Amino acid sequence: MSEKRDQIVAAALKLFCQKGFQNTSTAAISKEAGVATGTLFLYFKSKEELINALYSETKNAMAAYVQEDLPAAAAALETQLLHCWRRAAEWALEHPFHYRFSAMFSNSPFITKLTRDEAASSFLFMQDIIEKGIKQGNLAGMDKNLFISLFSGQLHATITFVENQQSSSNHKEVLEQTFHFFMKGVAAA
Template sequence: MSASKRQQILDAALVLFVQQGLEGAATAKIAKAAGVATGTLFHHFANKQELISALYLQIKRQMADTLPPLDTDARTLEMASAIWQGAMAWALAHPDKIRFLLAYYQSPFLTAETRKTAKFETLGFVLELLQMGRKEGVIADHPDDLMMEMCHTLFMTSAAYFIDHPQLREDADHQQAAMAMFWNALAKPGHQI
């Protein structure tokens, strides 16, 4: 029951954060929408910051769990394309979660600890993919943190574009162009598509 109440709170928070923004969705409103007492919310989350961070990491984990496992025997471009397509399909099936991620990532609520957890633990396979590409000689040798930031930004911008332009979601040219721009930002000269 406790785990389901925690999930009810997270589900209600997602809806209210997307509708009212991170500032506008008060904890009392979230508790009411979740059908729990405010005290129950604070039993599960010490404060709003902790609630927002938990939701952010949960969504990142949900997306990561749907992606194909990293195959170190595959070519980096093929693996990057498979991960990109899987992540994009998930994003387009969960537009409110993407809207929340976008709002949170640019907000003062995002702590360095949460950012680090999302980037290097939950999405650590992206760093492994970059390292795989460097061994193959196709990925540029730039600082890992900057490369991870670039991957996040390019993916989220592309996902937001397709969410805002639903008529282009199935357009192969647009989808291929988004993947090409992503790859080309990471690839060494001579290995771009």
């Protein structure tokens, strides 16, 4: 919306990742953003609102990116999940601060239930995909939420590993490899 708002968001994201939420004062954010201390509160009612807005926007942006060009519902479950896996990783690697921020704060008490629910709702399409997969018998009998947990967990472990690697030459291969490990594991017997 506003250029100043963007500067504040970028500065907050950077500092939160580097020093944590509580070790980052609103004054530090304003300074890093190159605006006055009062300006932050022009765009965000409070520090907490800033955090929650950051979280919402991050989750929504990622969900939107993942959903883009999603293979039609008619496609095979594995095709759809592979798309999600790849796109999520791509987004995370291209937005490292955003990704680290949401990883760091997704379990923090600063994210209100409201924000968490809103973020969850933008990933509802994943639930649909999985439900369909379970119904079609392509997945070993498993709770839908457990499946999502395992999927995100392995994806997250892979992204973090890839991010910390020196060379970025074989990122794609690692991602494909771990995806296939995961699918081999959960495939219906």
